Amino acid sequence: MSAISLRQIEGRSMGYYMLLAAFGLFVLFGLGSALYMEHNGHIVTGMNNQVVWGMPHVFAVFLIVAASGALNVASIGSVFGKSMYKPLAPLSGLLAIALLGGGLTVLMLDLGRPDRVIVAMTYYNFKSVFAWNVFLYTGFFTIVAAYIWTMMERRMNAFTKPLGVAAFIWRLLLTTGTGSIFGFLVARQAYDSALLAPMFIIMSFAYGLAIYLLVLMVAFNETGRPLGDKVLLRLKKLLAVFISASLYFVAVFHMTNLYFAKKHGIESFILMNGGIYTQLFWIGQILLGGIVPLAILFHPALGKSRTWIAVSSVLVILGGLAQMYVTIIGGQAFPLELFPGMHESSSFFDGVIHGYKPSLPEIMLGIGGIAIAGVITTFAIKILNFLPASLEDKVMDAHHGAKQ
C-alpha cells in the first residue's frame, strides 16, 4: 500500500487572496455586528423576551453540529479501518476544528455579557448541560488537534488509531450534548425528547459531510489537483445514506409527538399552520434539504455529475439551516402551556404565537461564524499539509489495493 502524499496548497493566486479577503470581510462584519449588539443591548436584534434565542443560535448550533459531522470522514478511516478514507482524514479534522471555532465564536459573542466569558470558564454548575458542553467543546479541540498531529507526524502514526477512536467517541458525546441542550427542556413542548440527541447526531453526519464534500471539490478544483470519481462517488453515496437516515429520524420524532395528545398543539403548528415555520419545515428542511438532494444523488445521470453533487451538498447545508430555524425559533414561537385546557392571555404574550423578525446584525454575526471557519480552513491548508496531492482513481487503487 503506497502512502498518498499530503501537500499544502501554494496559495499565491489572485483567487486564493480574494477568497481569504472575502472571508475576512465577513469576519469583520460579524465582529462589527457583535460590537453593535453588545453596545446597544439585544434591543437592536429581533430577539425578545419570548424568543430569546435567535439567528445567532441558528448559525452557531448548525456550525457546532456540522463540526462533529465533518470529523466523520476521518473516523471512517481510522476507527473503521477503511484505508481509502485515510488521506481524506486531515482535512476532515481541520474542518471539524474550524467549524466548531466559528460556531462557538458566534455563541459567545451573542451572550448578554460576552465580556464575562471568563466567568463561564471559571464558574461551573455541573448539573447544567451548557456547562458539560464547555468541557465537551474544549476537549474536542484538544483531541482533534492531537489526532491531526498523529496523522501528520510520521513518528506519531501509531497513535492515530487510539486517538481516532477517542475523537469518534468524543464527537458522539459532543453532539449528544448539543441535542440535549434542547432535549432536556422539559417545559417546552417542542423539545423535551431524548430523541433530539441521536437525531442531532445523524443530522450532523449529513451536514458535516455536505460541507466536507463542497470544500474538497472547491479546493481540488481551484488548485488543479486530480479528484477521481472513486472517492467522490463513494462520499456522495454516504451523503445519500445520511440524508435518508436524517429523514427517518425526523419522521419518527414527529410521529411520536403526533401520537401524544399533549403535543398536538406544537405538531400542528410546525407541520400545518405555523406560517414561516411550516414552510421552512416542508420546503426548506424536507424538500430542498432532503428529498431533492436524495433524488439528485440517486439519479443515474445527475448523481454522477460533479456540479449536481455540489448542488446537493449546498441544498443539504441550506436544509440544515432551515431545520435549525424551525427547531430553535419555531420551538420558542409556540407559547408555553401553563394551564392545559384553558385559553390564556396576558400583557406578557401568554397564549399567543410569539413574533420574531431577525435583524441584520444578528444575521451578519451568524454569517461571520461561517466566515471564521472559512478563514481558518483557507489559511491552514496553505501552511500545513492537509490536502492530498492527488485523489486520482489510479492513485487510490494503488493505495487502496484490493481492499474495498
Next chain:
Amino acid sequence: MSDVNQSRREFLGKTAAATAGLAIAPGVMLIDMAHGRAPEDAASSSVRWGMLVDSNQCKPGCNDCVTGCNKENGLSGGTSETDSQWIRKVELKDLRSGITASLPMMCQHCAEPPCVDVCPTGASFKRADGIVLVDKHICIGCRYCVMACPYKARSFVHEELTDQNPDVPRGKGVVESCTMCVHRIDKGQNTACADACSAAGHNAIIFGDLNDPNSEIAKRVATYATKQVRADLGLNPGVRYQGI
C-alpha cells in the same frame, strides 16, 4: 382639689404615658424587626417563603400587584416584547365550560428550579429559604434559564437601564425575575405585590412561611385545596393557587 391641680395631674399623667411610650417604642420596633433577618445571619432552610394566590379574590382587570411590583423594583412598566415583566396578570378561560379566572403569574420559586439546573455558571441559584434569584455578577446572559422556565417568569434586559432602585440592582445583558422582594423580606416586610393587593382590598395574595404551621399561609394551604401550576413537572413551587 383646685382646677390647677387637676390639670397638673392630667399633664403629668399624659407626660408619663408619653415618656413610657417613647421608652417602650424602640423595644416594640425591635420585636417587629426581629421578624426580619439580621444581615450577618444566613438565610435559613427552616423557612420556606411562599405565596398563596386566591384567584376567587383576584379581580379581572385589576393590575395593582403589577404596578406595586414595578414601583418597588424600579421596572418601567412597559409591556413591549423586549420589556421585563416580573409579574403579570393572566386571564384564563376554560375552553369547554367557559369559566374564567384571573391571577397573577410570577416566578414560582420552585424547590426544584429548572432555571437553576440549566444555568452554566451557577448564577441562577436558590436560597436556603426557597427564594430563587439571579446573581447579576456571574450571569453571562446566555438565556438558557429563560428557555428552561416553565412559567415564562424570566426576562432578559435588552437595553441600558436608568432610574434603578438601589435596593434592587439590575443590569443590561443579564436575566432577571421576581425576587419575592427579597430585600423587603429580609427586613421582615411583605412582598410589594401582596401589599398592593391588600391595599386594593382584595387580599388575594398572602405571603408567608410555608414551613411555619402557625403562619396564615400554612394554615390556608392545610385547610383549602390549593394547586401548583404545572404540578405534573414535580417542581414543588413556593407559589400556590386557590380557586383555579
